[in-house]
Amino acid sequence: MPELPEVETTRLGLKPVLGQTVCSVNIRNPSLRLPVSAEISQLAGQSLLEIRRRGKYLLFRTESGWFLVHLGMSGSLRLAVAAEAPRKHDHILLELSEGLSLRFHDPRRFGLFLWLGGAVESHPLLTTMGPEPLSDSFTAEHLFKLSRTRSIPVKSFIMDNHVVVGVGNIYAAETLFYSGIHPLLPSRNLSITDCALLHTTIRHILGQAILRGGTTLRDFVNSAGNPGYFQQQLMVYGRESKTCRICGNQLHLLRIGGRSSVFCPSCQPVRP
DNA sequence: ATGGTGACCTGACCGC
C-alpha cells in the first residue's frame, strides 16, 4: 500500500493524538516483519509529543524516547473510539486519554512497530537511507552522480531507498511516464537533463499525491479511515493494455525487478 | 560492490 504520500497523509491525520497520553498498550499479534518487543509496553503512561516522517517510516516521540512504525504493503494506522471492537488484523492498540484508540492494522504483516529509545538518527534502519525527495538535499546532481556506475533499469534505480526515499512502484511508473523515459533505460545512460527532469517530476508527483490524500487502489485508508484520491489521475500504473491518455496508443506491461511496470512505448521510447 | 531472485503473509480476484 503506502508510499511516501500515503505515509505523510497518515502523519498529518494523526495530529489530534499529539499531547495525549497512552493509557495502555495491547499487543494482539506481535508477528510483524520483526517481532514486536514487549518493550513497547513502556509506552503506557507516556505522552505522544511529536510525529516525524523519514521516507516511509513514521517516528513518534514520547517523553522517554522514540518508537517507529512502518506500514509495509498493507498497513494503516487508524484513530478509533476506544469502545469500538478491534477489527481483524488490528495487531497493536494504543488506548489514549480522551477515549481514543490508535490502531495498527496490517493484514499481510510486512509492517514494523519498534521501540527505538533515544537512538533515532543512529538506528540502522534509518542511517543508510537516501535524501528526502521534497528536501533541498535531493538534487539532480545527486541523481546524476549516483547513476554513473549503475547498470540497473532506471525504474529500479529511482525505487532504491539508498538513492532517494519514498518512491514506490506507483509513483516510479508515473514519474517515468511524465519524464518520457523508458523504464528499462540503464541508469548510467541518464543525461544530466534526464536527471533534472526526474528530480522535478518526482517532487511534483509526490507533492500532488500528498495534496490529494494519497492513492487508494485496494485498501489504503488514512487515519480517519478514508481513502485517497490520487488514483483518479494515474496515467500508467494499473492501466496495462489500456490506451495512453496522451497519445492514444496501447500501454505495455513489463516486469522489472519483480514488479509490474506499465509504460507507453510511444511517449517513453527506447533510445537508439 | 552490484544486480537478480526469493521470502515474508493474507486477501481479492479470475477461470474452471
Add this chain to the structure above:
DNA sequence: TGCGGTCAGGTCACCA
C-alpha cells in the same frame, strides 16, 4: 460454491 493459481502499494537476506 469451491478450488487452485496469480497478483498486490515494501524491504531484506542471500547468492552469483
